[in-house]
Amino acid sequence: WWILKQIWDKQLLYQGFKVVPYCPRDQTPLSSHELALGYQDDVEDPSVYVKFELEDEPRTYFLAWTTTPWTLPGNVALAVGLDIPYVRVRQGDERYILAKARLSVLEGEYQVEAEVDAKTLLGKRYKPLYSYLVPDKPAFYVVDADFVSVEDGTGIVHTAAAYGVDDLELSLKKGIPVRHVVDLAGRFRPEVEPFAGLFVKKADPKIIEDLTQRGLMYRAETIRHTYPFCWRCGTPLLYYALTSWFIKTTAVKDELIRNNNLVNWVPPYVGTGRMANWLETLVDWSLSRWRYWGTPLPIWVCEQCDERRCVGSVAELGLTLNDDLHRPYIDRVTLPCAKCGGAMRRVTDLIDVWFDSGSMPVAQYHYPFENEELFKVRFPADFIAEGVDQTRGWFFSLLAIGTMLFKQPAFKNVIVNGTVLDKQGRKMSKSLKNSVDPMEVMSKFGADATRWYFFSAVTIGNDYRFDLASVQDVVRRFLLILWNTYGFFANYARLDGFDPAGAAVPVRERAQLDRWLLAELAVAIADVEKAMEAYDPPTAARRLEAFVLDLSTWYVRRSRRRFWKSESDADKRSAYQTLYQVLVNLSQLLAPFTPFVSETIYQNLAAGRQGQSESVHLSDWPVAPTDWRDDELRQQMSVVRRLVATGLAARNTAGLKVRQPLRAVTIAERPLDPGLEAILLEELNIKAARYQGEGGGLTLDTEISPxxxxxxxxxxxxxxxxxxxxxxxxxxxxxxxxxxxxxxxxxxxxxxxxxxxxxxxxxxxxxxxxxxxxxxxxxxxxxxxxxxxxxxxxxxx
Ligand SMILES: [Zn+2]
Ligand SMILES: [Zn+2]
Structure with a gap:
């Protein structure tokens, strides 16, 4: 209410008579962003070419096209474009007038009799198809309009003043009467006798049949197109002229565009594409809802002098927050009119729920009545995230309210994720029975696996092709590897009584493999940090996945024997301390992604010990000491791993299993460090390495002595x-x-x-x-x- 009062005071809240998307079942107007929520593709509708006979030229007809035959009883005018060339054609003993560019809609032979200048058509009267709409002003003649095109139809537009945005605007401009033939339930009014009481969409075939019998239907077929349905109840929406309340968002259009450009959109194309396009074609926010449950529109109107007042707080009504502010109670509250002393009553409208959601930044703190300081610190929000379908929903309402109230966007960064589709890329729907129950996914594979799937599966903004198997794959590919690595450490640490508080082996004295792992961890921390700073969780998640794989398939596999050795020498301590450090830091890196498994690991290894936090979620983001960095070692190890892969492939090609030792390998590289060379030879089961040439290749000595x-x-x-x-x-x-x-x-x-x-x-x-x-x-x-x-x-x- 406080927000609405601010908008009212800026004279941006007004009552208007407009054509709005309207749900005849819920009997309420909708906003254009709600409209955007309910479009369905591939909807079958009539496509009819109708004949309007000229009053002074019998058997000559204007041809007009529509996909809503139910609007024909509401026809009041025909519109032509002044710069469109028209023609009169003869077909049999009838003549038709239509745009020259649309002659293709005619069926069969025809002769063009004359070119027709649009200006000569203006004012021409035609016989209305139906006489139920009784005009109080001149109607049923040709007018010009700038929205007429020759992209489809006939270049002559059937105008039903009360059932189209352009139609109403044109009719008001030209002084053509605006009268309803359809009631608020979407049924024909009693005076429209043959169709009285019929729901308009059900009347379509009857109207087609009637016009066909009367010889006024040129062509009737069906098309498949995109049509809006009510997001709440699924009823086909009508465009319907109503008196209701609007926010004049068009008055702040430039500011909205400027503020949208201040937001960091991830991915950027949602901001520059979908949202920018939406703002370019912005219409005023249709705010009224004619419902029972919801936030009442706080506007009181004087019964006697029509004075209006917008209420911005419960105190203004003499109420408190303990009073029920919903209908019907609020409707009983009257206010004295300041102008004439009469009684003011609330209008019956409620407001769009998307206005409620856009009010979140203010409403959550009950600002400005409380928490003024807190609000100032928290607004605008650093970061929000939602699905791409919210572009015209929550993202827009936040942007609009932030702009109107505070002249800035309500959020600095926004991650926009794609839609969750089924494996074949189809929308999940009840009719296809292809939706996946999220509770089933989580009880089968856990919340962490489900989260990791959504973090890692696709680049931000792309749609997900989701099924149970892809979450199972996350478990196999990532979580099990992580858990087994942790389990390996935990088992041996327990058997050996490893104490993390023991004196640390200095990093430079640790084994090469340990120093390599710490160097890799240092880079992984930096990479994950960079991706997160850029609001790019998938890149961070994939980096972590690669690190865990390195940890398991290279470090742990190669270090296994170091943990088995029974004597507790410095090398073994070095291995324990290294793997311990890495697992603790890894749990911290994973905490935002997989809060449960990372907490379990952290609790078992570190929580509360040696000044560490009670929970991984209270611990600080890890910082790698500078002495972990060793790019030279990382580079050399990656050469070794590449050579191992090449060597194993070469053995495979030569049909030499790895258990068969070979005498030598010749490597086209500069000589490796002896420790790394030993790793290479052990992995490949080869006795000696020789270095010759360059280019990174490798040749096996395949001669096998007895x-x-x-x-x-x-x-x-x-x-x-x-x-x-x-x-x-x-x-x-x-x-x-x-x-x-x-x-x-x-x-x-x-x-x-x-x-x-x-x-x-x-x-x-x-x-x-x-x-x-x-x-x-x-x-x-x-x-x-x-x-x-x-x-x-x-x-x-
Ligand atoms: Zn509805
Ligand atoms: Zn009054």
Whole structure:
């Protein structure tokens, strides 16, 4: 009410007689932004070409086109464009007048008899199709209008004063009568006898039938086009002339455009496109709603002298906030007229709910009655987010009210997300049965997975092609990897009694892999920060996803053995401290995206310890110490990882499995640091590296000596014996006796690599010969060679 009073005082709130979108079921006018909410594509409607016979030239007709036959009983005039060339054509024994550019609407043979200047048509009278509308002023003649085009129709526009925005404006300008033939429920009035009481859309076929019988229908067919429906109840909307209340937003159009340009729109094209276009074609805000529930329009009118007053607070009514300010109570409140002393009563209108939502910045603080300081700090908002459908809804109402009240936009930054569609890119709807219940998604995969999907799936502004499988994919691709990495750390840390409060190994003394991970984390923090500063969550989310993948598939996989080692040396402490630090910082980076899993990790690792916050959501954004930075190491590690990928692909092409050691690889790079070279050789299972040439390529020495062959077979044997242990139901830590029978290359490999195989398979003894009864025995087959192997569990005491 306070806001409306401000607008009233600026003389921007007025009562007007206008054609507005109107819902005949709810019996209320709607605003053009509500109209924008309910457009449906592919709606089938009539498309009719109607004949208006000239009064002084029998059997000569103006042809006019409409998709709303129900407006024909309300016809009062025909409009032509002064600069459009018209023609008179003859077809059979009838003549038609239409735009020369629209001759294609005629069916069959015709002769053009004459070119017609639009000026000569002005004032020409025609016989009305129906006589139910009794005009109180001259009607049923041709006028000129600047909105007539030859893009469709016939170049002659049927004008029904009460049922079109242009029609009403034209009729008021030309002094043509504006009379209703349809009531507020969208039904023909009693005087329109043949269609009386019929809902207009139901009357369409009857009107077509009637005009066809009377020979006044030139052509009747159907078209599919876009038509607005009520967003509230789904009824087709009518354009209907009414007296109702408006906000004169057109008076602040330039300011709105200027303020829109001050907003940081993400993506920018919503601001420069959809919103800018909307503001360019702005009409006054249709504010009235004829409903029962909602905010009453606080305008009181004097019964005697028509004096009007806008009320800006409950105090002005002698009421308090404890009083019910809704209908019907508010309608009983009368005010004395300051002019004549008569009784003032409230108009019955309520206001557009989008005005309520646009009032949020002021209303949430009950400003200006309370919280003046708080409001000044918080307005305009730093950031809001909603779907693209709110451009003409909430975004507009916030912008309009902010501009009218404070001459500035109500928000500085806005993220506009696209629409959630089904997997095939169709809108979710009841009729297609393709909507997904959000509660089902969240109970199946969790709120974090659902959130991560929406953060990471598409670039901001694009539509989502959503289904359950894509959220499941988030779990598999990201959350499980994160959780398993955390789980790996948590298990070993517990077993080893790792204490994060212990003296930290200085970063420069940590293993190369640790220093690499910290360097990667430092860059990840900076990248995520930059994306978030730019209001770009998808880029931040994808960066975090890449980091977690690096952490799991490179750092943890390569470091596993460092955590297994039983002695607690400096290298192991370095690994623990590094992974701990990274997981704590990662939980902080993830907190805005996945609040639950990040809180769980933080609670278990850090909360409340060594001066850390009680919750990840209370902790500060992580800052990487400068000594984490190591771009040289990052660069070298990325070279190693690229070489590993190239090397594995080369092995694959040559048909050499990774278990088969190779003698050497020649790398076209400058020599790697020895530690990194060791990683490369271990990953590729190669004995030595040589450096020659440049360009980043790599050549494998594929010659396999008998010695290398035996080593490869030994690795195969380890794998097969591990499988046999598992099949025999042994526990991971069970010791065994290993027996083998047979000759040939497998036996040779086993003997040559006896110690290695014994260590890997936890065999306390390896013997040639038959196993005792009760042993698990299998004939192992590797590359066409056989070896009979038995395993026996050694009893533990
Ligand atoms: Zn409705
Ligand atoms: Zn009065």
């Amino acid at each position: 010695e290398l062959k035996l080593e490869g077979l030994a690795r195969d044997l380890v794998r097969k014996i591990q499988e046999l242990r598992k099949q025999s139901g042994f526990a991971v830590e069970d010791r065994i006796h290993l027996f083998y029978e047979g000759d040939g290359v497998l036996a040779e490999a086993l003997e040559r690599w006896r110690d290695y195989i014994a260590t890997e398979t936890l065999a306390v003894a390896v013997a040639r010969g038959a196993a005792p009864t009760g042993a698990s025995t299998e004939t192992l087959q590797i590359e066409g060679n056989d070896l009979r192997v038995s395993v026996v569990r050694v009893a533990t005491n």
